[in-house]
Amino acid sequence: MGFLSRRKPKAAPVAIDENNPIEEDLARMEEFVPDRHDDDDGAAPAGPVADTGPSSSQAAGEDPESAPPAGEPDSPDESSEEVSLEMEPSEGAAVATEPSEEVLEDDDEPGDGRMKAVDLIAPTRLDFLNEKAAAAEEQPTDTAQVIAFANQKGGVAKTTTTLNLAVAFAESGYRVLCVDLDPQGNLTMSQGIDPDKVEKSLYDVLVNDMPLAEIIVKREIDIAVASIDLAGAEIAMSTKIGRERTLEKALKEVAGDYDYVCIDTPPSLGLLTINALTAANKVIVPVQCEYLSMRGLVQLQNTLRMIQENLNPNVRIEGILPTMLDTRTIHAKEAIEILEENFGDLVFRSRIRKAIKFAEAPVKGSSVLKYDSDSSAANYYRELAKEVLANGSS
Numbered sequence: 001m002g003f004l005s006r007r008k009p010k011a012a013p014v015a016i017d018e019n020n021p022i023e024e025d026l027a028r029m030e031e032f033v034p035d036r037h038d039d040d041d042g043a044a045p046a047g048p049v050a051d052t053g054p055s056s057s058q059a060a061g062e063d064p065e066s067a068p069p070a071g072e073p074d075s076p077d078e079s080s081e082e083v084s085l086e087m088e089p090s091e092g093a094a095v096a097t098e099p100s101e102e103v104l105e106d107d108d109e110p111g112d113g114r115m116k117a118v119d120l121i122a123p124t125r126l127d128f129l130n131e132k133a134a135a136a137e138e139q140p141t142d143t144a145q146v147i148a149f150a151n152q153k154g155g156v157a158k159t160t161t162t163l164n165l166a167v168a169f170a171e172s173g174y175r176v177l178c179v180d181l182d183p184q185g186n187l188t189m190s191q192g193i194d195p196d197k198v199e200k201s202l203y204d205v206l207v208n209d210m211p212l213a214e215i216i217v218k219r220e221i222d223i224a225v226a227s228i229d230l231a232g233a234e235i236a237m238s239t240k241i242g243r244e245r246t247l248e249k250a251l252k253e254v255a256g257d258y259d260y261v262c263i264d265t266p267p268s269l270g271l272l273t274i275n276a277l278t279a280a281n282k283v284i285v286p287v288q289c290e291y292l293s294m295r296g297l298v299q300l301q302n303t304l305r306m307i308q309e310n311l312n313p314n315v316r317i318e319g320i321l322p323t324m325l326d327t328r329t330i331h332a333k334e335a336i337e338i339l340e341e342n343f344g345d346l347v348f349r350s351r352i353r354k355a356i357k358f359a360e361a362p363v364k365g366s367s368v369l370k371y372d373s374d375s376s377a378a379n380y381y382r383e384l385a386k387e388v389l390a391n392g393s394s
């Protein structure tokens with residue numbers, strides 16, 4: 001296509017050409033590309049079952065306790081908002097209480113009737129600080145890496161990637177939970193569960209605050225199932241306070257039980273997807289290797305930036321995954337070149353090629369890794385799993 005044949009040589013990345021909307025799209029795409037190397041996380045992946053230690057402390061360190069986006073960093077007293085009151089003092093509490101006791105001892109000597117430092121702190125405040133310090137110590141230390149699979153375009157292999165990558169993680173010994181946040185329930189179906197017959201689903205978690213553990217079904221991996229009524233969840237949640245954080249909160253209750261949580265999202269950027277991006281620390285974007293699929297990336301980047309600014313500063317794109325690749329077509333090869341020119345090393349090196357097994361496996365209610373374990377289709381996702389694990393530890 002004209003779009004593809006007019007791409008720039010590698011040495012000269014992106015120059016905006018007159019009023020061509022496609023060129024502008026590409027320029028905007030590049031503008032939004034976060035630099036993977038600038039990421040602050042140094043994220044070691046959650047370790048396999050046998051060695052969750054290092055990963056979990058990392059995850060706990062970066063995630064829920066340390067950086068509530070709504071909180072003001074230095075203002076535990078401005079605590080009219082629940083979030084900042086809960087989160088901020090917990091780390092500082094130990095620091096705040098210990099020095100006050102030291103001061104108490106130093107001041108103890110003279111006995112000149114002067115007030116001791118500890119007397120200056122209201123007893124209720126002191127209790128509060130001590131309780132917070134104790135609570136901080138009791139927090140479970142291991143927390144799952146949460147990966148959302150998002151692209152508002154349908155049919156780009158979000159569900160296929162969520163399931164097969166999750167199973168590849170599980171094969172490597174990791175504890176994995178899949179979350180089916182798409183009302184179509186394709187992920188649920190791919191594990192042989194009929195979403196029409198499910199009694200308790202994510203709808204109950206998101207709308208009625210049912211504990212997530214109650215709707216988890218064990219199959220190849222654990223799966224938090226969708227039901228058909230999930231389609232009504234966005235409207236039912238719309239008046240809820242903290243509606244964007246409902247999934248994040250629900251996941252916290254089980255996060256210590258898993259190394260990876262993989263969230264499949266619907267083909268839209270509505271409240272369900274926003275819940276997924278708010279709960280996630282990584283986003284994998286499956287992209288079909290053609291122009292129209294890539295165009296949607298600009299919109300997704302905009303949404304993600306909005307989430308980073310308002311709800312979840314820690315979320316970042318883990319990678320863009322070229323899917324359904326047919327290496328025989330020039331169009332697909334050129335589409336990949338354009339992706340790499342615009343998104344650099346944000347594009348995974350792994351490629352998911354077209355294979356009929358991806359359509360066959362869900363009919364049998366299984367992943368491709370189980371359906372035909374030795375197939376090259378299964379190995380595409382094993383390779384991707386290695387790459388994600390390696391990224392996490394670099």
Ligand SMILES: Nc1ncnc2c1ncn2[C@@H]1O[C@H](COP(=O)(O)OP(=O)(O)O)[C@@H](O)[C@H]1O
Pocket residue numbers: 153154155156157158159160161186267323324325352353354355356358359360362
């Ligand atoms: N690599 C692939 N090769 C061939 N077909 C694929 C591949 N990946 C996915 N599919 C098929 O494409 C369709 C859409 O995939 P799906 O994962 O449901 O996309 P999404 O969740 O983005 O809508 C499904 O029928 C799936 O079996």
Ligand SMILES: [Mg+2]
Pocket residue numbers: 158159160182186264265
């Ligand atoms: Mg899907």
